[in-house]
Amino acid sequence: MDPFEQINDYLDGLLDPEARRSFEAELARNPELAQNFQTLRDARESISARLQNADREAALRATLRQTEKDHFQSGQSAPKIPLMFWRAAAVLLLAIAAIFLFYPFKPKDFYAEYRRFPDAAFTTKSTDPSQINLSAAERAFNQKDYDAALAVFEKLGPEDSLSVEIRFFMALCRLELNRFGEAEATLAQIAGSSSAWGEEAQWYLALLYVKNKNYAAAKAAIAGMRPDNPHKTKAGELLEKIEN
Amino acid sequence: MQSPHPDHRFIEALLQHDNTTINEIYKRFSARVLRFVESNNGSAEDARDVFQEALIIISRQASRPDFILTCPFEAYLYLVCRGYWLNELKRRRRTEVTKNEFGGFQETSEAEALADHTLESAARDLLFQSAFEQLGSICRQLLQLSWTGLTMEEVSRQLGMTYGYARKKKHECTKQLVTWIHSNK
Numbered sequence: 001m002d003p004f005e006q007i008n009d010y011l012d013g014l015l016d017p018e019a020r021r022s023f024e025a026e027l028a029r030n031p032e033l034a035q036n037f038q039t040l041r042d043a044r045e046s047i048s049a050r051l052q053n054a055d056r057e058a059a060l061r062a063t064l065r066q067t068e069k070d071h072f073q074s075g076q077s078a079p080k081i082p083l084m085f086w087r088a089a090a091v092l093l094l095a096i097a098a099i100f101l102f103y104p105f106k107p108k109d110f111y112a113e114y115r116r117f118p119d120a121a122f123t124t125k126s127t128d129p130s131q132i133n134l135s136a137a138e139r140a141f142n143q144k145d146y147d148a149a150l151a152v153f154e155k156l157g158p159e160d161s162l163s164v165e166i167r168f169f170m171a172l173c174r175l176e177l178n179r180f181g182e183a184e185a186t187l188a189q190i191a192g193s194s195s196a197w198g199e200e201a202q203w204y205l206a207l208l209y210v211k212n213k214n215y216a217a218a219k220a221a222i223a224g225m226r227p228d229n230p231h232k233t234k235a236g237e238l239l240e241k242i243e244n
Numbered sequence: 245m246q247s248p249h250p251d252h253r254f255i256e257a258l259l260q261h262d263n264t265t266i267n268e269i270y271k272r273f274s275a276r277v278l279r280f281v282e283s284n285n286g287s288a289e290d291a292r293d294v295f296q297e298a299l300i301i302i303s304r305q306a307s308r309p310d311f312i313l314t315c316p317f318e319a320y321l322y323l324v325c326r327g328y329w330l331n332e333l334k335r336r337r338r339t340e341v342t343k344n345e346f347g348g349f350q351e352t353s354e355a356e357a358l359a360d361h362t363l364e365s366a367a368r369d370l371l372f373q374s375a376f377e378q379l380g381s382i383c384r385q386l387l388q389l390s391w392t393g394l395t396m397e398e399v400s401r402q403l404g405m406t407y408g409y410a411r412k413k414k415h416e417c418t419k420q421l422v423t424w425i426h427s428n429k
Contacts, residue, residue: 004415004422012390039422043372048391050373053307060261060303064296067266071274072292121409134406164404196382196403230380 007037011044111211114238117141117172118200120149122165134166146173159186164195171201175208184208191224203231206238215242251317258303269299273318277325285333294332298324301366308365315355323359331363375424383417390414 009015010023027034050057120141122134140149150173156162159170167186174183187208190201206221219242222235229235257265274295281291302324305311313320376384382403389399400410 002415002419004419005411008415008418035426036422039425040418042368043375043421043425044387044391046369046372047376047387049304049307050369051388051391053304057300057303060258061296061300063261063263063266064299067263067270068274068292068296071270072278072288072295119412121412122406163406165406165409196385196405199381226381228381230382 003033003036004040007033007040010037011041110238110241111207114210114234115207120169137169141169141173144176146176149173150177164190164193164197168197168201172204175204175211178211180208180212199226199229199231202226202229203235206235210238210242218242246312246314249313249315249317251315252313254317255302255306255311255313258299259306269317269321270295273321276322280322280326281329284329286329290329290332294325294329298328301328301362304369305362305365313358315358319352319355320358320362323355324362327359327363331367371425371428375421375428378424379417379420382413383420386410386414387417387421 006023006026010020015023027037120138122138134152137149137152140146140152150170153162153166153170153173156166159167162170168190171183171186171190174180174186184205187201187205190197191205192198195201202221202225206218206225209215209218209221219239222239225232225235254265254269256262257269274291277295277298278288278291281294282288286294298321302321306313376387379387386399386403389402390396394402396411396414397407399414400407403410405413
């Protein structure tokens with residue numbers, strides 16, 4: 001079992017008494033597990049407290065900013081930025097320019113280079129009886145048999161009745177099978193929604209255009225990515241390669 | 245259990261947004277911090293930021309359930325300001341603090357211990373927060389919802405994911421978080 005699955009279940013209070021005792025015994029024996037557990041426990045406590053107190057803290061900052069206006073008056077000027085800093089910055093810029101000048105030739109199959117599909121994980125341990133068993137689709141997708149995966153998906157029912165997650169994975173299957181029109185329509189719709197899959201869909205939409213060699217549309221799709229999109233860094237690299 | 249110091253009222257003022265007492269904090273204690281920062285490679289603007297950040301750090305520490313102020317607030321505040329400015333100078337690669345305006349406090353050892361503990365907690369909180377911000381937005385949303393006490397069924401419904409995917413994603417996200425923290429300690 002994934003150690004983080006055990007740690008999360010323990011912290012969430014999901015383990016029965018016997019499993020708890022067994023996990024605690026393992027913590028005492030396994031220093032790496034103990035370190036990961038302590039770090040996650042402490043991080044969770046800290047981050048949760050910060051999120052919970054965010055409004056109160058923002059209000060306190062506003063109060064402090066208002067109060068400080070009558071204080072901290074001084075005749076002294078701000079310290080100057082040392083010349084050494086500017087010299088260091090100039091050297092760094094020259095080094096970066098040299099790297100770009102001698103940047104090696106890259107292969108043109110950018111789609112193959114950047115295409116890294118997420119793993120499908122539809123199989124549920126939930127007790128909710130309305131969940132559909134999608135293990136065949138999950139297996140086929142993860143084994144890269146996109147024809148077989150798509151065949152299962154298409155039997156589930158009208159596409160607009162399916163979950164965003166399923167429609168996202170259907171679009172990825174169609175992208176691999178070069179059914180660009182259908183894939184594009186689905187990815188664009190998900191990217192434009194407020195779904196948690198929106199940012200993934202925006203990235204794969206960009207890759208669809210790259211695969212189709214429609215670089216202008218790819219650039220536009222990359223420009224439309226939010227700054228906190230997890231693929232933003234890769235998208236930036238891809239954009240540079242397209243433009244060169 | 246130790247009784248709180250009478251200066252605990254300043255802590256209460258930060259937690260309760262008591263404007264009158266917050267004004268008193270600035271009136272009584274800010275000038276000395278200004279002199280300290282300006283004497284140690286800083287500007288009036290730096291001093292203002294240091295003072296504000298120190299009060300925010302203290303309010304975060306004070307919101308923990310086991311916090312009690314057992315020393316004069318003045319000494320505690322100044323030592324937190326000093327420590328914060330020292331770290332800022334190191335970050336800017338400036339010379340260390342050489343001019344000390346913070347002598348002459350009573351009960352300094354207790355204030356020092358509390359200030360050190362406060363600054364360590366603040367550094368840890370900053371590390372955890374930075375790690376959280378490195379995560380993608382799905383991870384951040386998922387962990388935020390999960391850590392507010394919702395079941396994974398509820399979390400997966402809110403995020404439009406299957407239960408199985410949400411669970412798997414949560415384990416990946418927490419692993420990423422911990423890995424980042426360990427490699428940036």
